[in-house]
Amino acid sequence: xxxEKTEKFQSVLYLNGVTKSFDGFKAINNLxxxxxxGELRAIIGPNGAGKSTMMDIITGKTKPDKGEVRFKDNIxxxxxxxxxxxxxxxxxxxxxxxxxxxxxxWDNLDLALAGNRGIWQTLVFKxxxxxxxxxxxxxxxxxLSEKTEALAKNLSHGQKQWLEIxxxxxxxPEVLLVDEPAGGMTDYETxxxxxxxxxxxxxxxxxVVEHDMDFVRALDCTVTVLHEGSVLAEGSLExxxxxxxxxxVYLGR
Amino acid sequence: xxxxxxxxxxxxxxxxxxxxxxxxxxxxIGTVIPLLNVFAPEGSMFDITTFTMTLMGKILCxxxxxxxxxxxxxxxxxxxxxxGAFFSLGGYAMGMYLMRQIGDRGVYGNPELPDFMVFLNxxxxxxxxxxxxxxxxxxxxxFLAPGILAFVFGWMAFRSRVTGVYFSIITQALTFAxxxxxxxxKLGFGGNNGLTDFKDILGFNIQxxxxxxxxxxxxxxxxxxxxxxxxxxVSSKFGKVLVSIRDAESRTRFLGYRVEHYKLLVFTFxxxxxxxxxxxxxxxxxxxxxxxxxxxNSIGIVIWVALGGRGTLYGAIIGALVIGYAKSYFxxxxxxxxxxxxxxxxxxxxxxxxxxxxxxxxxxxQKRNGSKNDPSTPxxxxxxxxxx
Ligand SMILES: Nc1ncnc2c1ncn2[C@@H]1O[C@H](COP(=O)(O)OP(=O)(O)O)[C@@H](O)[C@H]1O
Ligand SMILES: [Mg+2]
Numbered sequence: 001x002x003x004e005k006t007e008k009f010q011s012v013l014y015l016n017g018v019t020k021s022f023d024g025f026k027a028i029n030n031l032x033x034x035x036x037x038g039e040l041r042a043i044i045g046p047n048g049a050g051k052s053t054m055m056d057i058i059t060g061k062t063k064p065d066k067g068e069v070r071f072k073d074n075i076x077x078x079x080x081x082x083x084x085x086x087x088x089x090x091x092x093x094x095x096x097x098x099x100x101x102x103x104x105x106w107d108n109l110d111l112a113l114a115g116n117r118g119i120w121q122t123l124v125f126k127x128x129x130x131x132x133x134x135x136x137x138x139x140x141x142x143x144l145s146e147k148t149e150a151l152a153k154n155l156s157h158g159q160k161q162w163l164e165i166x167x168x169x170x171x172x173p174e175v176l177l178v179d180e181p182a183g184g185m186t187d188y189e190t191x192x193x194x195x196x197x198x199x200x201x202x203x204x205x206x207x208v209v210e211h212d213m214d215f216v217r218a219l220d221c222t223v224t225v226l227h228e229g230s231v232l233a234e235g236s237l238e239x240x241x242x243x244x245x246x247x248x249v250y251l252g253r
Numbered sequence: 254x255x256x257x258x259x260x261x262x263x264x265x266x267x268x269x270x271x272x273x274x275x276x277x278x279x280x281x282i283g284t285v286i287p288l289l290n291v292f293a294p295e296g297s298m299f300d301i302t303t304f305t306m307t308l309m310g311k312i313l314c315x316x317x318x319x320x321x322x323x324x325x326x327x328x329x330x331x332x333x334x335x336x337g338a339f340f341s342l343g344g345y346a347m348g349m350y351l352m353r354q355i356g357d358r359g360v361y362g363n364p365e366l367p368d369f370m371v372f373l374n375x376x377x378x379x380x381x382x383x384x385x386x387x388x389x390x391x392x393x394x395x396f397l398a399p400g401i402l403a404f405v406f407g408w409m410a411f412r413s414r415v416t417g418v419y420f421s422i423i424t425q426a427l428t429f430a431x432x433x434x435x436x437x438x439k440l441g442f443g444g445n446n447g448l449t450d451f452k453d454i455l456g457f458n459i460q461x462x463x464x465x466x467x468x469x470x471x472x473x474x475x476x477x478x479x480x481x482x483x484x485x486x487v488s489s490k491f492g493k494v495l496v497s498i499r500d501a502e503s504r505t506r507f508l509g510y511r512v513e514h515y516k517l518l519v520f521t522f523x524x525x526x527x528x529x530x531x532x533x534x535x536x537x538x539x540x541x542x543x544x545x546x547x548x549x550n551s552i553g554i555v556i557w558v559a560l561g562g563r564g565t566l567y568g569a570i571i572g573a574l575v576i577g578y579a580k581s582y583f584x585x586x587x588x589x590x591x592x593x594x595x596x597x598x599x600x601x602x603x604x605x606x607x608x609x610x611x612x613x614x615x616x617x618x619q620k621r622n623g624s625k626n627d628p629s630t631p632x633x634x635x636x637x638x639x640x641x
Contacts, residue, residue, distance in 0.1 A: 086509035122491040
């Protein structure tokens, strides 16, 4: 459904020479990245490589010290805040599953549901029957049908991950940034997640950060290796895992 | 009957057992007590003294104030330690009207100026007193004075993302600064003495039992209306956004919600409600006093809500009623002990009733309902989690 929209530009996300220091420590160092419309991209790299910080920069949580961050070729993301960027169509799942603890599974999805975010609209908002069906559809997709009315805080870690993925999907963003989705999941669930993301990537751009190599292999897409805040290698999983510098980074510690 | 079931009030109360009890109690206080005060023969066992009735009226005003705080703190996580300021501003706006109603009946008999201005040798009414001869204008100011202050203050604070304890501290500073200002004679609000010696309201003698009865009834009515408005807000999608901001503010932004707009609207609304409470309180007690701005008063409101139980609305009312009544009992019987008791109560609440009275009531209800129905209740799920 997004194909005709996505053909209008070359890169959906374009980072060039991005640098960000925290107290002199360069978490992101001259980072460049180019994601084309409809692409599925995996980002790997050791802990502290700057993967989450990169997502913070794209989603407006962190402002880079220098460098370009562009959405659809010409929108400068560094000039927008989180809510703006989310409304432009960039959705995010956090590394630590972040759902709204004291709301039910249903209400979490209701909140994330694509639609007007204005204060007056939410005061008078009523779910349409289509929207209810959509929520139910997502709930069964993420396997939480039994838990519709359960509070999010009473879900297991894996279920929270699923809920957050559901929230991401129902938000209908054009670009999905997914930070370590498989944490706390069983092997089976991990593979299901990979399948789901591949499915979503058919008509969205998806960037996934993950450690689990089986998972990355199942995604079967271009892999970018981050190390010390910049790109160390990029290419197919076979290619990057044969790269001596990547082996050094992963095995050298 | 069907029509009745369609109404929001019916739906709102259907699943709100304790809310029903609390509101029924409020309605009884607001109707039976005034009626008995006015109609029961003096000295009979049914007679309610004017003192008791006034006390009840004051406590109902506190309950409105508690609701206002629960909406921002309990639902949206904004711990305002300055709600006393909004309450007082609403009170002063009403007080200014009542001052103008005195006319030439003051001690100095000046038809143009309130006594305190004559005393200060002022020769004209300051511009900001214009219009307060009109009840309608005063009522507008009851809304606008706290509303605009909250809007401007909130706009600056929320836009710069001042949150948590920092926000609480600046709200304390706000009410403290206003207290200092209102204590000054030259500000034109009566300084130390505040506004007092009121004669009548809308032409009715403000001291008479009948007028007070109406005020107490009004307090109960406004409390009920406020309850339903708050109930509407928290059950709307807007209310879910508020909870989302409380639980995970940053996440809410990433969902595309403009957190600062939500906070600003709910904070301003809450301040207006607090102002309305103050506007009923002032004619009841017969004075608007600058000490109402004192920081400790605002902290007191937080204690009511904490004891009653945050984020339930009816809990805030319980907290205000219980502490309001206890305060009047202890300050007459053991005046020196009251602050210690209040402090102790707060410590005990945080230790043994972290969810307040309302939280305990919900627990008891869940226990009584047993595990047979409603598989989604939090307690049950918690058990399931442990069992895994
Ligand atoms: N807000 C912050 N303040 C200070 N240091 C930070 C902040 N955010 C990230 N860092 C640092 O930046 C580095 C990269 O972190 P992160 O992006 O979380 O790595 P990754 O997600 O690849 O494991 C880490 O060393 C981390 O400590
Ligand atoms: Mg990370």
